[in-house]
Amino acid sequence: MSSDTGIIIVGAGECGARAALSLRENGYRQAITLIGDEVHLPYERPPLSKQVLLDEATPQASAVLSDIMLGERAIRHIIGASASDIDIVGKQLVLSDGRALPYDKLLLTTGAAPRRLSNAPTSGRIFYLRTFDDALALRSRLRADMHVAVLGGGFIGLEVAASARSRGAKVTVIESQERILKRGVPEPIAETMTALHRRNGVVVKCGVTVLGLEADEQRVAIFLSEGDMISADVLVVGIGAQPRIELAAQAGIAVDNGIAVNERLETSVTDIYAAGDRCSFPHPLYGGRRLRLEAWRNAQDQGILAAANLTGAARSYQAVPYFWSDQYDHTLQIAGLADEGQMVVRRDLGDGAFILFHLDGERRLVAASGVGPGNKIARDIKLSEMLIAKRVIPPIEALAASVNLKSLLPNAAQEIAVLSIHEQTT
Known part of the structure; x- marks a missing residue:
């Protein structure tokens, strides 16, 4: 691999920034170029509808990467630029200002645009x-x-x-x-x-x-x-939002409710990957059903996985879908996919908080959705996420009652240790 090409990431949001960081953490030493059409450093979007509108002081974007971090990791960040074409044969990315940048591998993470x-x-x-x-x-x-x-x-x-x-x-x-x-x-x-x-x-x-x-x-x-x-x-x-697929479609990359990728986030074109809001992918927890997720967690997780696969890991994306929303003093959280027709078991947690456990036809837990004040539902949703990932078929009476969900986990002691680490870092 030549040192002047390397990996180009088109899209400098959460997903692209996490991918760039992870590439260096994985030991990748060739050139990394991160291209964003905004003039800001990569930042997180969830605060835009909340803190940015509410803070008394002049808000600042919640940066994922600082100039210092970019410099220390030798990540080239091109701001205010968009890609206009991909030369698949010549392996070059053409920018709107006419510049042509050669690449060894390309990651598309430009997300979605408001409908x-x-x-x-x-x-x-x-x-x-x-x-x-x-x-x-x-x-x-x-x-x-x-x-x-x-x-x-x-x-x-x-x-x-x-x-x-x-x-x-x-x-x-x-x-x-x-x-x-x-x-x-x-x-x-x-x-x-x-x-x-x-x-x-x-x-x-x-x-x-x-x-x-x-x-x-x-x-x-x-x-x-x-x-x-x-x-x-x-x-x-x-x-709603529409995935930004124009660049990929123009280059002949397959699209299907977004840029179509396989379980390793590879597109239909060799050495081109896609991740985040703009891609659809098969999910093994849901029978290979093709999903496109507009969520902060998905953008972060797929950015990290894409970085691993760009450096040869060949891992499949299996993270449990997760969504959350803060409104007033309440938090809404969903782990997994809550679809109509699923069996639902309710657990009441007091203070108006409750969780709905969603079971498929085999009584396997496939989703948990909850709402309540503060962090009332957070621990049970996190435990539910672990149960979903483990494909657990829980006793229905345990879900409805106050049975601690930790006890339903296989290898409970090991899983509890993981949960404790999670709680200390959130």
């Missing part, structure tokens, strides 16, 4: 939230005497709603589905979160669609299918 409203007017009062700059722009508009409309009752929309309400704004959430959190969140938890938002003064409208929008320098008018018109100071759109 845009069709036929929406151009307005400085309509916001999408994906980048740190997006969050700063929205933060600059938030004030206690305003009305914030949020289109979309998913994680991002609800976190923005909670943050805006905590800042004293009037908030209306508009969701076209019959309930919020329709994708991957069980109905009892969605009902709990709806009640939580309403207790905090948020108006939640479900089962209504937007027929049209009008905007001027002062307001946004939102015309709904139920006949109402909402007049808001700003509109925040959170209606």
Whole structure:
């Protein structure tokens, strides 16, 4: 391998940054180039809908890599640049400014982009939230005497709603589905979160669609299918995300709800890998079902695994899917995939907190979803994640009762030690 080529990572978010760090930790000594289309250091996105909007002091991006870390590890970081083409035969990445960078191996981690409203007017009062700059722009508009409309009752929309309400704004959430959190969140938890938002003064409208929008320098008018018109100071759109597949598709790389990769995160083209929000992959815990996960944990884990495989490890991705959301004083967490049709066993933990255990047709634990104040559910969700990974078929009565989930783990003593280490580092 020549020293002037090495590995290029396209996408300088959580996934790409973790991959770059892990390459050096794995002993990789050739060139590493990390390319990002933003002008910031790699940073974490979860705070954008929470701390960045809420902090009293001027917020700073929560950096994954600092300039010092980049320098110490000899990671070349190209900012404000995007890739326009991949020359697969010549093994070169072409940037939008015309530069052609040779590579030995290529990792694509550019994530997903917010789904845009069709036929929406151009307005400085309509916001999408994906980048740190997006969050700063929205933060600059938030004030206690305003009305914030949020289109979309998913994680991002609800976190923005909670943050805006905590800042004293009037908030209306508009969701076209019959309930919020329709994708991957069980109905009892969605009902709990709806009640939580309403207790905090948020108006939640479900089962209504937007027929049209009008905007001027002062307001946004939102015309709904139920006949109402909402007049808001700003509109925040959170209606999902689309994987950024254009570069891969143009190069002839296979796509399937994202860039299609195998269990080792390899694309259909030799020496090109993909990881994070933009790729779909088969998951062994769910019968090889192809998944695409938009989650911080997945981005981190796949970045680390991609780095190992780029250096010859040939490992399969088997991490249990994990999602979380903080809203007001409550935390929602899901380990695994909670699908309709699964058998559900409920465990109540007090103070309104509860966990739903999801079992497949063979009574194997395949997901655990919970909600509650503070860290009430955190330990049981972590233990559930371990049980899911071990493909445990637990006694149903043990799940419903107050039986300690640690006792259901194979090799319980070893697993408890792992859990203790996890708790000390979180």
